[in-house]
Amino acid sequence: GAVVSQHPSWVICKSGTSVKIECRSLDFQATTMFWYRQFPKQSLMLMATSNEGSKATYEQGVEKDKFLINHASLTLSTLTVTSAHPEDSSFYICSANRAFPGGGDTGELFFGEGSRLTVL
Amino acid sequence: KQEVTQIPAALSVPEGENLVLNCSFTDSAIYNLQWFRQDPGKGLTSLLLIQSSQREQTSGRLNASLDKSSGRSTLYIAASQPGDSATYLCAGISGGYNKLIFGAGTRLAVHP
Numbered sequence: 269g270a271v272v273s274q275h276p277s278w279v280i281c282k283s284g285t286s287v288k289i290e291c292r293s294l295d296f297q298a299t300t301m302f303w304y305r306q307f308p309k310q311s312l313m314l315m316a317t318s319n320e321g322s323k324a325t326y327e328q329g330v331e332k333d334k335f336l337i338n339h340a341s342l343t344l345s346t347l348t349v350t351s352a353h354p355e356d357s358s359f360y361i362c363s364a365n366r367a368f369p370g371g372g373d374t375g376e377l378f379f380g381e382g383s384r385l386t387v388l
Numbered sequence: 389k390q391e392v393t394q395i396p397a398a399l400s401v402p403e404g405e406n407l408v409l410n411c412s413f414t415d416s417a418i419y420n421l422q423w424f425r426q427d428p429g430k431g432l433t434s435l436l437l438i439q440s441s442q443r444e445q446t447s448g449r450l451n452a453s454l455d456k457s458s459g460r461s462t463l464y465i466a467a468s469q470p471g472d473s474a475t476y477l478c479a480g481i482s483g484g485y486n487k488l489i490f491g492a493g494t495r496l497a498v499h500p
Contacts, residue, residue, distance in 0.1 A: 311493055377422070379434070380431055382430065
């Protein structure tokens, strides 16, 4: 099956620092990736849609200058939490939409294992 | 705006019971529906995907159905086992970019 890897799986940082989380599709290409955050005992909330080679599309209420998304290749998207604060502490999960060999999304979504961010 | 409701929010049952988890969408115009399992502190494992041309999917002891006219889906778990204990999330796909909108989940505990 298709594998999506997230790194790091957990990170602790000081308030005011920036943290980068990577999402890689290991054995398939993905023109579209999604970033979600999840608070304890709550569901996943879509933050943004990451498109290879273009700007990300952010959901309403998500600060694009706070959560920087870069999708530089067909197998890698990164989420950078800038100037992190304790309220940014959460579980961040990415998913990748597997692409057809000739391009276009198949609609098959695969999820990473998540990255737990704790901001002190 | 699409919203997803899952009922019940939590469920505790003895081993061996057959279970029904429910999911409903405010906008019934979804074209794909997916059920996931999430263990504590972990990512999501896809269980079943019902695509636009389908009404149900089965995998082992799991069966999921989708009624597009009402925007409701049901996940049926037969002969539950302690290893089934997890949170079950349903998600509908809408929009051109296959954006998944998630429900809050049903936390299932199956005790021996």
